[in-house]
Amino acid sequence: MSKTIAEINEKIKNGNVVVVTAEEVIDIAKEKGISKTAEEIDVVTTGTFSPMCSSGVFLNIGHSKPRIKLGGGRVYLNDVPVYTGLAAVDVFLGATALPEDDPKNKFYPGEFNYGGGHVIEELVAGKDIRLVATAYGTDCYPRKKLETWINLKDLNNAILFNVRNAYQNYEVGVNLSDKIIYTYMGVLKPNLGNANYATSGQLSPLLNDPYYKTIGIGTKVFLGGVIGYVAWHGTQHNPHVLRTANGIPEEPAGTLSLIGDLKQMKPEWLVGASVLGYGCTLTVGIGVPLPILSEEILGHTLVTDAEIFAPVIDYSEAHPQMKPDILGEVSYAELKSGHIEVRGKDVPTASLSSYPKALEIANILKGWIQRGEFLLTEPVAPLPGVESDITFKPLKERPIVE
Amino acid sequence: MDVSRKIVLHFPPSVTGQPIVYRLARDFNLSFNILKASVSPGEDGLLVMELSGDQGNYDKGIQYLTETGVRIQSLSQDVVRDEARCTHCGACITICPTGAFSLEPKTRKVLFDHSKCVVCGLCVKACPPRAMKLYF
Numbered sequence A: 001m002s003k004t005i006a007e008i009n010e011k012i013k014n015g016n017v018v019v020v021t022a023e024e025v026i027d028i029a030k031e032k033g034i035s036k037t038a039e040e041i042d043v044v045t046t047g048t049f050s051p052m053c054s055s056g057v058f059l060n061i062g063h064s065k066p067r068i069k070l071g072g073g074r075v076y077l078n079d080v081p082v083y084t085g086l087a088a089v090d091v092f093l094g095a096t097a098l099p100e101d102d103p104k105n106k107f108y109p110g111e112f113n114y115g116g117g118h119v120i121e122e123l124v125a126g127k128d129i130r131l132v133a134t135a136y137g138t139d140c141y142p143r144k145k146l147e148t149w150i151n152l153k154d155l156n157n158a159i160l161f162n163v164r165n166a167y168q169n170y171e172v173g174v175n176l177s178d179k180i181i182y183t184y185m186g187v188l189k190p191n192l193g194n195a196n197y198a199t200s201g202q203l204s205p206l207l208n209d210p211y212y213k214t215i216g217i218g219t220k221v222f223l224g225g226v227i228g229y230v231a232w233h234g235t236q237h238n239p240h241v242l243r244t245a246n247g248i249p250e251e252p253a254g255t256l257s258l259i260g261d262l263k264q265m266k267p268e269w270l271v272g273a274s275v276l277g278y279g280c281t282l283t284v285g286i287g288v289p290l291p292i293l294s295e296e297i298l299g300h301t302l303v304t305d306a307e308i309f310a311p312v313i314d315y316s317e318a319h320p321q322m323k324p325d326i327l328g329e330v331s332y333a334e335l336k337s338g339h340i341e342v343r344g345k346d347v348p349t350a351s352l353s354s355y356p357k358a359l360e361i362a363n364i365l366k367g368w369i370q371r372g373e374f375l376l377t378e379p380v381a382p383l384p385g386v387e388s389d390i391t392f393k394p395l396k397e398r399p400i401v402e
Numbered sequence B: 001m002d003v004s005r006k007i008v009l010h011f012p013p014s015v016t017g018q019p020i021v022y023r024l025a026r027d028f029n030l031s032f033n034i035l036k037a038s039v040s041p042g043e044d045g046l047l048v049m050e051l052s053g054d055q056g057n058y059d060k061g062i063q064y065l066t067e068t069g070v071r072i073q074s075l076s077q078d079v080v081r082d083e084a085r086c087t088h089c090g091a092c093i094t095i096c097p098t099g100a101f102s103l104e105p106k107t108r109k110v111l112f113d114h115s116k117c118v119v120c121g122l123c124v125k126a127c128p129p130r131a132m133k134l135y136f
Helices: A005-014 A024-032 A034-040 A116-124 A295-301 A332-336 A355-370 B020-028 B055-068 B122-126
Strands: A019-021 A043-045 A048-051 A056-060 A074-077 A080-082 A090-094 A129-134 A145-150 A157-165 A172-174 A181-183 A186-188 A195-197 A220-223 A226-233 A256-261 A270-275 A279-287 A289-291 A309-314 A329-331 A339-342 A345-351 B002-011 B031-038 B045-054 B071-074 B079-081 B101-103 B110-112 B132-134
Touching: A019 A024, A019 A355, A024 A034, A024 A295, A034 A295, A043 A355, A048 A355, A056 A116, A080 A090, A080 A116, A090 A116, A116 A129, A116 A270, A116 A279, A157 A279, A172 A186, A195 A332, A220 A256, A220 A355, A279 A355, A289 A295, A309 A332, A329 A332, A329 A339, A332 A339, A332 A345, B002 B055, B020 B031, B020 B045, B020 B055, B045 B055, B055 B071, B122 B132
Parallel strands: A019 A043, A172 A309, A195 A345
Antiparallel strands: A043 A289, A048 A279, A056 A090, A056 A157, A074 A080, A074 A129, A129 A145, A157 A256, A172 A195, A181 A186, A220 A226, A220 A279, A226 A256, A270 A279, A309 A329, A339 A345, B002 B045, B002 B071, B031 B045, B079 B132, B101 B110
16 A cells, blocks of 8 residues: 555545544554555644744844844844844844843743743734844945834744754653752752653654654644744754664654744744743644555554653753763653652653644644645655764864963 | 631731731631741731631631731632633643642643642743733
């Protein structure tokens, strides 16, 4: 049995495509067997909704009269600084950017109530944003100051371009120290007081396509509530990790770089987030459709939470000090039971990633495909796989002696 | 008839020096369980407690508190969840000291049980989308 993406797209156009979520497919295959399921099901949809810091938007705000060259100047959106090292009126707003007068962790733990992720959410929600800019002035761009309200609908372009999203598996954060710590894995209570995990497990895009057999550059996806695309493999993409017998990475592995039109996106799928004592970020909604081209591809989508394992890491010492120590591995089934065992201690678990929202995304994507509103794309190039020589290196510091 | 309610008491500085809770027990035969307290001489005080006893005595106790200058609020109104902002991630679950949050096993949605909340406020800042709001 084998199908092509073109054949699946014909079925989508004819309205007889069979689409299920990565959760539903598990029971269907149990009942009907792999061969029959692979024949009957055309697409499996996945989803994830999690804080993803390497997210941001490129904005072209339009030329003022007289003209101003923001490039090389300073620009703030609702007091949040944006990157201006581009042409005259292009700027980049990153999810973790903070106002210069934010006390950060001076009053520990910092609250980080407002930052880049929140500006992105408010832009998408259609709110007016205050732009304050200073520039050095040139003969062709004489203006030196600009203070104006801007609104997403008036901008020429607003492109969400996330360089690292949808991590294929992630760590479980715990705290072995005797004091509370505030991390990007949430608030971790002392002496193994709790354990926090991320990813949607059996619904997560790259955990359902562990060897990147269908997801590649150009793959059309759900991003922020609308259609987006895989632009590249994400930063830190690392296929060379320890994997289980069925290919599931046992530590953070592949990542995706995603791109899409912010102007069409929905604020419920791009939510500004404040991580106590850590910073601001953006919670991003992503869904990837997987074409069932073969039994092998279907087989990978049958992965269950019991078969996905994540390393437990001490965020008080091992993580910050770049030590390789892990405190063991636990399955997502265990994590989702609400308790795991670490060093013989019963530790309550919590997720930073929303499973109900991930499921909602998988179902929305399913609906789009069923109604013929979303055709699948053939990747224009594959993501680097286990055969590639791509690696994830630590920084090699070379002290500067002057 | 007996009643048992969780209430928030706000004390003006003039009252923080008085043995108010002792009088609730002695004069009105009410039993109390202090859930949270922040009382310093010369400053506004805050006391969260569960107050139980006969309805008549309870009402008299509340009247006594009001006459003393204490502002009283029902506890359940104090921490609320903005349903539109909650993403049901679950970051609050292990932070809450009284287990007011739990997962609905089937949908994996996060449930918030007001009756277990003691208004400590830990969830408010630990919630990434800031869906938990503290109202006084």
